[in-house]
Amino acid sequence: MSDDQRLTVTDRTRHRRLREQGSTARADLDAVLRAGFVCHLGVVTDGVPMVVPTVYGTDGDTLYLHGSVASRSLRADPAAVVCVTVTHVDGLVLSRSLFEHGVNYRSALVYGVPRRVTAGDDAAELLHGLRVLSEQSAPGQWDYARRPNAKELAATTLLALPLTEASVKIRTGPPEDADSPDGALGLWAGVLPLTTVWGAPEPDPALPPGHPVPAHIAAREATGLS
Structure with a gap:
């Protein structure tokens, strides 16, 4: 993948607020996704929005994740769009005024219609996707622990979401109020790293x-x- 590859901007992924924190670099999306293994999956189930935490793993242009709730929703509406969010908090930005307080963070939103991966015709991909999930959270564990048997695979549904529509935002650095009138208040300001x-x-x-x-x-x- 080219280091200068860019994400396609859509109406859903366009940066409207704090545009200076937005990024369209595909490398930034990959870095945010590689840095974690828990995401929040947003779906509409029975007409009600639901956001659930679940584990994920990435492999090339595919995001694999457990999604039993989304699986139920997709059976009713196979064309339903979901939203996956990954966020890493890197520190509190403590300014001189409370209004200017903020957070240093890295986040990504991924939109799309996921594909259900189940046992049967998708058995090989199901095993591959589960390995991706396992190795993202605990590298080496897939080859160490007992792997899923046929009964366990039959009870497992994996979602495969293409990384074709995504938005990335990153905030780094100190407070930004030093040059404002608040800079003369004589108060401590800085970053509390996490x-x-x-x-x-x-x-x-x-x-x-x-x-x-x-x-x-x-x-x-x-x-x-x-």
Whole structure:
């Protein structure tokens, strides 16, 4: 993929507010999606909007996610558009006035009509998509743990959403009121960074002796999530 590839701007993805924080770089979208594994999926179910957290993984131009709620909705309306949101909070922007307070963040919205991936004709893609989800959240776990059996696959529905309509916004840096009259108030202003790191692995109390933490899990300790 070219480093200068751009997202296509649509009426849904056009940046209308805080345009300076918007980005149309496909590389920025990929970076936001790679940095996490939990998204919020917005659907309309029985005429009522619903936003649910679920896990996801990306593979090229496809976003895979668990979506049982969306699956029910899509059976009733196969052409229904969903919205997937991923947000990372990087810090609080503490200005001299409360009005100018803000958040340093990275976020992405992805719109589209998802495709249901189920066991049967889609069995190979279902396994692939589940591996993508697993490896995004816990790299190495797919090859370590028992993989899904036929019964489990039959009970699993995955959604595949193309990354063809998306919007990205990123805010970095200090407060922006130093040059305003508030700059003379004599108050502290700055950024309170927020960093998420993995803690020490906690073994299942039911584990018998002799089961050390796998290397791929131990390697995550004290590393950043995003």
